[in-house]
Amino acid sequence: MIPFFIAAIDTVMFNLRHNGIHSFSLCGSLTREYSKLLCHGMDEHHRQMICKPHQGSAILSNEWDQYAANWDVDPSVEEYSKQSYAELLNNVNIDGLRVLDFGCGTGSLTQLLSPRVRQIVAIDPSPEMIKFVEKKALENVSTVSDYLSETLIQRHPDFGLKFDLIVASSVCSFLPNYESTLTLLKSLLTPDGVWVQWDWLSTDETSEMGLTQRRVENAFQQVGFANTKISTPFKMTSSKGEMPVLMAIGKHQ
Numbered sequence: 001m002i003p004f005f006i007a008a009i010d011t012v013m014f015n016l017r018h019n020g021i022h023s024f025s026l027c028g029s030l031t032r033e034y035s036k037l038l039c040h041g042m043d044e045h046h047r048q049m050i051c052k053p054h055q056g057s058a059i060l061s062n063e064w065d066q067y068a069a070n071w072d073v074d075p076s077v078e079e080y081s082k083q084s085y086a087e088l089l090n091n092v093n094i095d096g097l098r099v100l101d102f103g104c105g106t107g108s109l110t111q112l113l114s115p116r117v118r119q120i121v122a123i124d125p126s127p128e129m130i131k132f133v134e135k136k137a138l139e140n141v142s143t144v145s146d147y148l149s150e151t152l153i154q155r156h157p158d159f160g161l162k163f164d165l166i167v168a169s170s171v172c173s174f175l176p177n178y179e180s181t182l183t184l185l186k187s188l189l190t191p192d193g194v195w196v197q198w199d200w201l202s203t204d205e206t207s208e209m210g211l212t213q214r215r216v217e218n219a220f221q222q223v224g225f226a227n228t229k230i231s232t233p234f235k236m237t238s239s240k241g242e243m244p245v246l247m248a249i250g251k252h253q
């Protein structure tokens with residue numbers, strides 16, 4: 001059986017490739033290639049909603065909402081989070097840090113981080129995913145159900161202070177523009193702050209599943225991260241075979 005975690009990601013990719021604009025017009029999880037296509041070929045109203053879903057438009061529904069209820073019961077979600085967390089501990093001393101969990105989903109990584117860090121802001125555009133983070137009732141965690149944007153950063157009190165650590169577990173390959181989002185995220189780091197992302201490793205630039213090492217390297221260079229480390233520390237197994245996970249670490253300066 002294909003684990004739910006992997007099947008859900010496949011389904012999101014399929015929907016993005018085959019559905020009409022209306023079925024995901026408020027969804028931010030567009031693949032790079034598809035969002036480019038859409039953003040150039042549509043009227044201004046839809047272009048605004050898809051390319052800049054956070055600018056003034058309410059989140060009415062989200063492609064990821066439908067997966068929220070089954071997310072935590074999938075053992076592969078737990079395994080992915082545990083492996084990511086273990087690798088994080090191998091690379092970063094997380095004790096007492098102020099953390100942003102970007103694209104937190106139901107908060108499986110947030111839950112692991114919570115006992116050791118000072119504070120976590122868990123952000124995700126899927127209101128249903130965020131409901132499950134809130135059910136965990138972690139006392140040092142606050143949630144934001146929205147897309148990250150300049151406007152949100154200026155207006156939301158949780159973004160008044162910078163973050164020592166920003167993590168993104170299986171999120172970056174779903175961003176409409178990974179590179180510009182990375183620039184925005186870097187601006188939220190303290191001078192010593194660290195960015196860590198995990199994504200399915202892709203070996204094909206044209207693939208819609210995961211990110212290639214080269215794309216991540218180029219993005220890190222473009223954004224200006226220092227002391228970067230890009231590796232493939234673990235693999236997940238499914239009926240599709242072994243799926244390597246890319247982990248990329250960059251320091252603010």
Ligand SMILES: C[S@@+](CC[C@H](N)C(=O)[O-])C[C@H]1O[C@@H](n2cnc3c(N)ncnc32)[C@H](O)[C@@H]1O
Pocket residue numbers: 009028029030064077081102103104105106107108109123124125126129147148168169170171174175176
């Ligand atoms: C594969 S899930 C990973 C969830 C969680 N990080 C985990 O490891 O279980 C991808 C998550 O990215 C979120 N997401 C999609 N588009 C996003 C965007 N533009 N900005 C931030 N998060 C996004 C989705 O709502 C979803 O919760």
